Amino acid sequence: MKSVIERMKEENTEYKIAVFRQKQSLPYEAKVAHAEIRAREFYHELDGMCCVSVGGLDSITLLLFLRSLGIDVPAVSVSSLEDKSIQKIHKELGVIELKPLKSKVEVIREFGYPVISKETAGKISHIQHPTPKNATVRHAIITGETGEYGGFRSGTRMRLAQKWLDLFGGPENENEGTHYQTAPFLVSDRCCYYLKEKPCSDYQKQTGRAPYLGLMASEGGRRQKALMMHGCNYYSKASTRSAPFAVFSRQDLLQLALDLKVPVPEIYGEIVRDEDGTLRTTKAQRTGCSMCGFGIHMEGRPHRFDRLRENNPREWEFWMYQMGWGRVLDYIGVEWENEPGETIGQTALW
Ligand code: SF4
DSSP states (O other): OOOHHHHHHHHHHHHHHHHHHHHHTSOHHHHHHHHHHHHHHHHHHTTTOEEEEOOSHHHHHHHHHHHHTTOOOOEEEOGGGSOHHHHHHHHHTTOEEOOOSSOHHHHHHHHOBOEEOHHHHHHHHHHHSOOSTTHHHHHHHHHSOOTGGGTSOOSOTTSOOHHHHHHHOGGGHHHHTOOOOOOSSOBOSOHHIIIIIHHHHHHHHHHTOEEEOOOOGGGOSTTHHHHHHHOSEEOOSSOOEEOTTTTOOHHHHHHHHHHTTOOOOGGGOOEEEOTTSOEEESSOSSOOOTTOEETGGGOOSSOHHHHHHHHOHHHHHIIIIISSHHHHHHHHTOOOSSOTTOOOOOOOOO
């Protein structure tokens, strides 16, 4: 049975999420006004010691939104990870370039491939790096049972999805009496940390500035719940940040980009309105690192590696053949070598 404190915590969470959802349902103009209030509040709270973390269209729009309010703080980015057309806009907007801690090649060689999702990759990485310390976690990842420290719960979300257990659970076969496969490559959730997060947090530490981020809860992902719980502005010892667009939908973001005449990087094409009034970009809807494998198993074709092949065949060859991405995709059952639309029987073998 749940304790009173657990129930109170749950109710508090539900309440916060309900309030957040209510804000998400406001009309566009009200959400923009709300974003302005939150952005100004953050600026004053920190005496202007802020910066803007810039990547793709969302955060480029945030940068121009803040500038339109007279909030002119340094904009920073690990630009080299972005598409060339995004890098071009960063330069035009005077974004300060931060260097990644390691190269993408080094990260993959040292730690493994960022594939499936950050959460799943983290779990697989535990299984691939067994230590006495992570024994309870590994058991929970295989079985869903949390053991003594987790209150002896079973059937928890800690368990890897069956599909991934079948492919990656092998290192635990002896401990668990299972017959799962062992992948002949490492998987890691550390990539973003070395390439993006650490350079940004180092900048923030060195300068004493806290970031504005272009995050939106409507985009889902692992930060969705934290955004809903903590709202637009969050101040704590571990992390202080502002996400003025937290309650925005994609439509709100694109509308604001149009209103502010934001320069749209070429990789997105242009922002157009369909007959039913829906806004969309004519090329990429979202961008990220060209060789990232997070979410690839859920993407239809042409997927991001197909697009990379079209835009930059040499880079595609490098990642697929020399850096082993092709074999990783084969292993998880994602087609890549044939032309999109031409399905072949695949065997997941390395
Ligand atoms: S988005 Fe993917 S490839 Fe880019 S840094 Fe993060 S994990 Fe690595």
